[in-house]
Amino acid sequence: MIEMKGVSKKFDHFIALDHVNLSINKGSIYGLIGSNGAGKTTLIKLLAGIYRQDSGEVIINGERVFENINIKQKVFYIPDQPYFFSQYTTKQMARFYKSCYPTWAEDRYQKLAELFDLNVNKRIHTFSKGWQRQIAFILALSANPEILILDEPLDGLDPVVRKKVKNLLIHDVAEREMTILISSHNLREIEDICDHIGIIHKGTLLIEKELDDLKSDIHKIQVAYKNGTPPDKLLLNLNPLHTEKRGSVFLFIVRGDEEKIEKQILQTNPVIFDLLPLTLEEIFIYEMGDIGYAIKNVLV
Numbered sequence: 439m440i441e442m443k444g445v446s447k448k449f450d451h452f453i454a455l456d457h458v459n460l461s462i463n464k465g466s467i468y469g470l471i472g473s474n475g476a477g478k479t480t481l482i483k484l485l486a487g488i489y490r491q492d493s494g495e496v497i498i499n500g501e502r503v504f505e506n507i508n509i510k511q512k513v514f515y516i517p518d519q520p521y522f523f524s525q526y527t528t529k530q531m532a533r534f535y536k537s538c539y540p541t542w543a544e545d546r547y548q549k550l551a552e553l554f555d556l557n558v559n560k561r562i563h564t565f566s567k568g569w570q571r572q573i574a575f576i577l578a579l580s581a582n583p584e585i586l587i588l589d590e591p592l593d594g595l596d597p598v599v600r601k602k603v604k605n606l607l608i609h610d611v612a613e614r615e616m617t618i619l620i621s622s623h624n625l626r627e628i629e630d631i632c633d634h635i636g637i638i639h640k641g642t643l644l645i646e647k648e649l650d651d652l653k654s655d656i657h658k659i660q661v662a663y664k665n666g667t668p669p670d671k672l673l674l675n676l677n678p679l680h681t682e683k684r685g686s687v688f689l690f691i692v693r694g695d696e697e698k699i700e701k702q703i704l705q706t707n708p709v710i711f712d713l714l715p716l717t718l719e720e721i722f723i724y725e726m727g728d729i730g731y732a733i734k735n736v737l738v
């Protein structure tokens with residue numbers, strides 16, 4: 439179990455994280471999403487024990503994280519730009535991680551190197567960026583960590599490798615309840631593999647929910663009426679986050695219980711009525727719009 443309780447972090451006078459409360463259950467795949475500069479990497483570095491918080495508590499399995507070797511042996515962090523010792527080969531990096539992680543599985547490392555068709559004797563810096571990321575995954579999965587923290591993990595991987603890596607991650611979560619925290623701007627990927635979502639903006643965790651709950655709380659509605667416009671009372675009741683008119687069809691983005699919304703709309707006798715789920719990308723855009731981070735018209 440991963441917990442943050444009232445965690446704040448400043449850089450000089452700039453507040454990068456402001457009283458963040460977060461909890462991630464064992465065996466969960468948690469997607470952290472947010473605008474640029476929202477504080478995702480800062481949050482991740484606090485969880486990985488790289489930064490120390492100014493206030494609040496960062497706790498893993500009931501223990502404080504910072505300078506805690508016992509916890510560091512359970513956590514593997516792949517940053518957005520994987521780091522390897524200069525001039526090291528994969529084999530040498532593997533030897534290093536073997537000495538850090540008591541859970542290191544040599545047979546798994548051999549199998550993964552084979553599966554990815556990797557020359558472990560080649561210096562890592564001579565590989566392409568995508569390959570270096572694959573090497574980071576091979577080393578991470580061979581360490582058998584209890585918690586895997588990934589910052590923009592699948593960037594730069596080709597679709598076949600992406601699939602391979604995703605399958606391996608899901609396998610470890612299912613088999614041995616590994617917990618994964620993923621920070622990414624690729625919301626389709628997050629939607630594909632995560633079961634919990636945290637949305638962060640300007641250092642504040644705005645939303646933390648199960649993906650299914652997040653999706654069942656916000657809907658896209660398409661309606662049309664004989665006389666052309668929806669009744670004022672309906673708009674008042676629905677209080678849409680977003681309204682759009684496409685020909686004679688009105689599109690509303692509405693928060694709330696699906697059944698209640700459906701009932702309210704059917705009472706107004708629409709000639710067309712559809713209630714559709716939103717993608718995570720749409721949810722993110724409308725939730726952010728709701729707090730003033732609206733998408734401005736970029737045409738100039």
Ligand SMILES: Nc1ncnc2c1ncn2[C@@H]1O[C@H](COP(=O)(O)OP(=O)(O)OP(=O)(O)O)[C@@H](O)[C@H]1O
Pocket residue numbers: 449450452454472473474475476477478479480481
């Ligand atoms: N070492 C640092 N010194 C000073 N300011 C920093 C430092 N690290 C981060 N910040 C600031 O803290 C804020 C949060 O940065 P962070 O890297 O956590 O955001 P992020 O959500 O990961 O952004 P992105 O999606 O753009 O990678 C930013 O405004 C950034 O400029």
